[in-house]
Amino acid sequence: MSNARSKIFARIAEARGEPLPSAQAIAAERAALVPDASATQPTFTEQDTLTRFEAMATSERLTATVAHIATLEDVPGAVAAYLAEKGLPAEAAIAPVLAGLDWSGIAASAAITPNQPVAVTLAEGGVAETGSLIFRSGPDTPMLHNFLGLHHVAVVRKDGISRYLESVFAPDAPELPRIMSLVTGTSGTADIEAVNIRGAHGPRYLHILMVG
Amino acid sequence: MSTALRSPANFKRDAAEAVTKPSLKIALDRTTGLLQSRRVDVLKAYPEFEVTRDVGARIKDHTLAHLDHYLAEFEKNATAAGAVVHWAETPEEACKIVIDLCRQADAKSVTRVKSMLGEEIGLPGALAAAGIERVETDLAEHIIQLADEPPSHIVIPAMHKTREEVADLFAEHHREPKIDGEVGTLVESARGELRPKYVAADVGISGANFLIASTGSICTVTNEGNAELTTELPRMHIVTAGIEKIVPEPEHALVLLRLLARSALGTEFTQYTSFFTGPRRADETVGPESMHIVLVDNGRTQMLATEMRPMLRCIRCAACINHCPVYGAIGGHPYGATYPGPMGSVLTPALLSLEVAKDLPHACTLNGRCQEVCPVKIPLPDLIRSLRDDTWRRKLVPKPARLAVQGWAWVAARPTLYRLTSGMANRALRLWSRGRPMIAKLPLAGGWTQGRDFPAPTGPTFMQQYKAQQRAKR
Ligand code: SF4
Numbered sequence: 001m002s003n004a005r006s007k008i009f010a011r012i013a014e015a016r017g018e019p020l021p022s023a024q025a026i027a028a029e030r031a032a033l034v035p036d037a038s039a040t041q042p043t044f045t046e047q048d049t050l051t052r053f054e055a056m057a058t059s060e061r062l063t064a065t066v067a068h069i070a071t072l073e074d075v076p077g078a079v080a081a082y083l084a085e086k087g088l089p090a091e092a093a094i095a096p097v098l099a100g101l102d103w104s105g106i107a108a109s110a111a112i113t114p115n116q117p118v119a120v121t122l123a124e125g126g127v128a129e130t131g132s133l134i135f136r137s138g139p140d141t142p143m144l145h146n147f148l149g150l151h152h153v154a155v156v157r158k159d160g161i162s163r164y165l166e167s168v169f170a171p172d173a174p175e176l177p178r179i180m181s182l183v184t185g186t187s188g189t190a191d192i193e194a195v196n197i198r199g200a201h202g203p204r205y206l207h208i209l210m211v212g
Numbered sequence: 213m214s215t216a217l218r219s220p221a222n223f224k225r226d227a228a229e230a231v232t233k234p235s236l237k238i239a240l241d242r243t244t245g246l247l248q249s250r251r252v253d254v255l256k257a258y259p260e261f262e263v264t265r266d267v268g269a270r271i272k273d274h275t276l277a278h279l280d281h282y283l284a285e286f287e288k289n290a291t292a293a294g295a296v297v298h299w300a301e302t303p304e305e306a307c308k309i310v311i312d313l314c315r316q317a318d319a320k321s322v323t324r325v326k327s328m329l330g331e332e333i334g335l336p337g338a339l340a341a342a343g344i345e346r347v348e349t350d351l352a353e354h355i356i357q358l359a360d361e362p363p364s365h366i367v368i369p370a371m372h373k374t375r376e377e378v379a380d381l382f383a384e385h386h387r388e389p390k391i392d393g394e395v396g397t398l399v400e401s402a403r404g405e406l407r408p409k410y411v412a413a414d415v416g417i418s419g420a421n422f423l424i425a426s427t428g429s430i431c432t433v434t435n436e437g438n439a440e441l442t443t444e445l446p447r448m449h450i451v452t453a454g455i456e457k458i459v460p461e462p463e464h465a466l467v468l469l470r471l472l473a474r475s476a477l478g479t480e481f482t483q484y485t486s487f488f489t490g491p492r493r494a495d496e497t498v499g500p501e502s503m504h505i506v507l508v509d510n511g512r513t514q515m516l517a518t519e520m521r522p523m524l525r526c527i528r529c530a531a532c533i534n535h536c537p538v539y540g541a542i543g544g545h546p547y548g549a550t551y552p553g554p555m556g557s558v559l560t561p562a563l564l565s566l567e568v569a570k571d572l573p574h575a576c577t578l579n580g581r582c583q584e585v586c587p588v589k590i591p592l593p594d595l596i597r598s599l600r601d602d603t604w605r606r607k608l609v610p611k612p613a614r615l616a617v618q619g620w621a622w623v624a625a626r627p628t629l630y631r632l633t634s635g636m637a638n639r640a641l642r643l644w645s646r647g648r649p650m651i652a653k654l655p656l657a658g659g660w661t662q663g664r665d666f667p668a669p670t671g672p673t674f675m676q677q678y679k680a681q682q683r684a685k686r
Binding site for chain 1: 239242243246247257258259260263264267270271274277278279280281283284299300301305349350351352355368369370371373374375378395396398399400402403406407408410411427429435436437438440441444445455460461462463464466467469470477479480481482483484485486487488489490491492493495496497498499509513514516517
């Protein structure tokens with residue numbers, strides 16, 4: 001234990017001037033901090049979850065585009081259609097989790113390069129409140145695929161989209177991966193004169209394929 | 213102003229110089245105006261803001277009251293996830309830990325995500341002294357790195373730069389500059405310049421917006437997506453964070469995130485919000501091989517014991533800065549330290565010393581807008597007033613000002629004399645103004661009227677009017 005650590009802890013205890021309450025007492029107070037998460041959530045009762053998600057993601061600020069497909073098998077076709085529409089060559093970096101689909105017609109690579117034009121990945125879910133996609137890092141879902149491409153095509157199952165951010169950390173949610181990323185629209189910056197510009201470092205274009 | 217020469221001790225000189233720079237005024241007006249109106253717009257759709265502010269303040273207060281408990285919990289969980297937690301009492305200690313880690317990783321080049329804590333502890337200078345190349349990846353930080361200037365704002369560090377000035381910098385420094393007068397083209401130029409550097413870096417350094425005790429995670433928010441690129445490609449990820457960044461659980465971070473994005477940039481949510489928990493796992497082939505988290509005190513535990521404690525709730529949203537009329541006139545540099553505006557006027561005396569920062573608490577009109585907009589309800593004007601008291605008690609206020617205030621207090625305690633002198637001053641000012649509403653130059657207050665006008669009295673004093681009314685009633 002470093003000297004700095006013990007000195008910092010000693011000063012904290014001294015500032016409090018009384019002993020630390022029991023772990024149970026702290027836990028009880030902690031549990032009462034947010035008595036009702038819904039009080040802090042924006043209301044959008046007039047919109048159902050999927051409508052709100054799509055409206056937020058495609059808003060003027062987040063600038064994503066959305067296409068609807070029936071099953072995961074439709075992903076390669078929808079990617080081909082997107083590439084054709086944008087006038088891009090038929091090639092893309094595909095996240096390993098989607099490699100098993102039939103990619104004939106598209107030059108699909110597993111590796112991603114620093115100047116990758118197009119990357120296709122699978123989101124674990126989405127959040128209607130903010131229009132965010134949820135990505136978890138893992139051997140089949142490497143995080144860089146979500147960041148390096150100029151165009152990011154993200155696949156998300158409709159039943160994985162929940163209403164509020166809290167669901168991401170719900171007690172029944174799987175354990176945290178190394179990186180859990182909430183991606184909300186395209187990369188942007190307001191660093192020069194507060195003007196909003198897309199495509200700062202991450203993707204300039206985000207195309208969401210909603211499945212189901 | 214170069215990074216090395218700044219000090220809050222020069223506040224008066226630098227503020228006087230700043231008000232004379234027309235390009236600064238243009239840059240500040242363009243930005244703060246936009247940020248204020250965006251904030252108003254986004255809050256219209258979020259009537260829950262008021263309640264959420266209370267919840268946010270409560271979360272922070274609870275955590276600060278049990279800070280040692282939560283720091284220990286964080287340390288245990290971060291360690292279990294494979295990260296190494298380091299502790300630093302001072303900026304020097306913190307920088308030494310980071311530099312030693314960089315050496316251990318044999319680092320020649322490090323990429324950095326904007327972190328105000330990194331600025332606070334002087335990390336850029338320490339890296340330079342150690343001969344390690346530093347690449348700032350946040351666009352604004354990139355701009356001011358090229359200009360060799362310190363940040364002038366905590367969310368938009370290059371707020372003092374106009375697009376024209378940025379274009380000149382890029383033309384001079386970028387390998388393949390792209391410039392055509394549009395902001396979008398400038399962003400494109402920076403993207404091209406920085407991309408290869410992400411890949412070449414040996415160490416990625418980030419800050420943390422939140423430290424999550426229950427999971428041992430650090431949470432970063434960016435709009436550019438540079439945090440993930442900066443930390444995922446190099447061999448080592450170093451995090452530097454102040455100990456007050458801690459929250460008990462992820463759900464508490466969510467509440468504060470709702471406040472942060474709306475208050476900082478007037479948006480519902482930041483584009484990239486990531487929770488990092490430990491280094492590369494056994495089943496992965498990408499990601500940093502090691503993760504080091506350096507937790508820094510630098511005066512925070514001392515603040516805990518004083519009335520400055522509520523300042524530790526701060527989530528660095530900069531709303532108070534964007535709404536401060538003093539900041540709007542002089543920008544961030546004259547504050548002479550990492551944190552400008554109202555929050556800086558409270559933090560800098562605590563982090564450095566009241567002696568060197570004695571002018572900051574006085575650079576405030578006590579208009580109260582900062583407290584009105586602060587998402588965690590920090591009573592900034594009260595804290596500033598209390599610091600003013602301290603400067604008075606510790607005799608840090610200059611002699612002429614002390615004498616003037618003491619003289620005023622003496623007169624004010626004698627009602628007849630006070631009425632007589634204020635009536636005379638009122639008449640004199642009205643004569644001097646010759647009917648104009650503002651006075652451009654005042655005898656004996658030439659310094660004061662140099663950068664602003666003095667409002668002329670519009671009628672007799674309050675007491676004179678009151679008496680006249682009472683007479684009329686009789
Ligand atoms: S003091 Fe309040 S308004 Fe100012 S930066 Fe901190 S949290 Fe934001």
